[in-house]
Amino acid sequence: MDLHVDLKDRRDLAGQIYRGLRAQILDGRLRGGERVPPTRELARRLGVSRNTVSVAYEWLGAEGLLAGRSRAGSIVQEPPREHAPRGRASAGVKLRPRAIWSELPTPR
Numbered sequence: 001m002d003l004h005v006d007l008k009d010r011r012d013l014a015g016q017i018y019r020g021l022r023a024q025i026l027d028g029r030l031r032g033g034e035r036v037p038p039t040r041e042l043a044r045r046l047g048v049s050r051n052t053v054s055v056a057y058e059w060l061g062a063e064g065l066l067a068g069r070s071r072a073g074s075i076v077q078e079p080p081r082e083h084a085p086r087g088r089a090s091a092g093v094k095l096r097p098r099a100i101w102s103e104l105p106t107p108r
Helices: 013-026 039-046 050-062 099-103
Strands: 066-069 073-076
Touching (some): 013 050, 039 050
16 A cells, blocks of 8 residues: 655644545545554654554544554545535535524624
8 A cells, every 4th residue: 555644844743644644535545445554653654653643543533534443453444425525516405504603793
């Protein structure tokens, strides 16, 4: 597997890893069923702590994009429908703001 994560600076490393992997999953470069590198290996390759990579993997897991399997590592999951690329909304669907928005004061 050719996995590339670009770290632009030393701030928000876990976020950069998360966003990089998430983008690769959603655009199909990482497919469902593929294994991502173990946290130790990816951390070593990126020059970050293992905790940093673990946090990124946990965020992806919380979104349903990555699943940890005992003795099998972390496996890419098929993106749930809410992450699927969206086309144009059907003509019959009308968007309406929630009632709560009309009750909130307008910022000045």
